[in-house]
Amino acid sequence: xxxxxxxxxxxxxxxxxxxxxxxxxxxxxxxxxxxxxxxxxxxxxxxxxxxxxxxxxxxxxxxxxxxxxxxxxxxxxxxxxxxxxxxxxxxxxxxxxxxxxxxxxxxxxx
Amino acid sequence: xxxxxxxxxxxxxxxxxxxxxxxxxxxxxxxxxxxxxxxxxxxxxxxxxxxxxxxxxxxxxxxxxxxxxxxxxxxxxxxxxxxxxxxxxxxxxxxxxxxxxxxxxxxxxxxxxxx
Numbered sequence: 062x063x064x065x066x067x068x069x070x071x072x073x074x075x076x077x078x079x080x081x082x083x084x085x086x087x088x089x090x091x092x093x094x095x096x097x098x099x100x101x102x103x104x105x106x107x108x109x110x111x112x113x114x115x116x117x118x119x120x121x122x123x124x125x126x127x128x129x130x131x132x133x134x135x136x137x138x139x140x141x142x143x144x145x146x147x148x149x150x151x152x153x154x155x156x157x158x159x160x161x162x163x164x165x166x167x168x169x170x171x
Numbered sequence: 172x173x174x175x176x177x178x179x180x181x182x183x184x185x186x187x188x189x190x191x192x193x194x195x196x197x198x199x200x201x202x203x204x205x206x207x208x209x210x211x212x213x214x215x216x217x218x219x220x221x222x223x224x225x226x227x228x229x230x231x232x233x234x235x236x237x238x239x240x241x242x243x244x245x246x247x248x249x250x251x252x253x254x255x256x257x258x259x260x261x262x263x264x265x266x267x268x269x270x271x272x273x274x275x276x277x278x279x280x281x282x283x284x285x286x
Contacts, residue, residue: 063215096272098216105266105276106208106216117274149216153271159230160206160218160271 065089067150067163074171078138081166083150085131089161093153095133097126100147100165109148110135137168145170173197173275175267180280187257187284193250193267193277201225201245203270207252209263210279217263220252221271235261257284 065085073079083095097110108117110126113133125136133152137144150163179191193205207219220231220241229241240253250267264279 098273100216105278106273107276108272108274111272111274147215151216151218151273157233159232160221162208162216162218165215 063161063164064154064157065150065152065161065163067148067166069164070167070169072169072171073137073140075140075142077140078136079140079168080137081135081148081150081168083133083135083152083163085133085152085154087131088156089131089152089154090128090133091131092155095126095128096151097124097135098149098151100149102146106149140170142170144168173269175269175275175277177265177267177277177280180265180282182283182285183257184286185258185284188253188255189257189282191252191254191265191267191280191282193252195248195250195267195269198269200243200248204228205241205243205250206268206271206273207241207250208266208268208273208276209261209282210266211260211263214263219265222250254282257282259284 094112098106099109100106113128114126123139148166154161174196176194206221222241238256242251266279267277269275
């Protein structure tokens, strides 16, 4: 059981907007920045959002991140079939003195 | 272009040891922290360990503390993970990532702990 929790699954239809939540505590999300990663089947993860809401170059602006208190969210607008993947949030935890990943959310495009 | 290439994975018996390497290229290795992340078959990502730019700062997940040692050789642009007292639950694909944020990842190397 991770100290940072995500819903195990999410779904949407093409063109729709979906959000994925990441819930933590005062020792991690409450005081540290959150990163988001996407992992396509059989491939290595890829950084999608860093520092809560920053996109690396090459990541479309359909992807956005936000943080409030001890929770963070990833939003994907204009959903496409190729967005079907596993999404993970990650953050540093001061109590553990280490990094933690959320359990991951499997996004299905219906 | 940033490139990370893990190696050293394989089949090892419980209680055994293994050393993973991560060869880095395309960036100034000595100016970045580095991270190891693993993924058990069919499971999510698990943060394992990280090391600062000069190797003096190291952090470990509780699940590997005392058994795994992270190190780096900046003259060889290489990151290492020494794994001892391996258990079945250490079976996973091990990825190296650049920086604390893992802005770039390698393709991973599979470690299987089984008798």
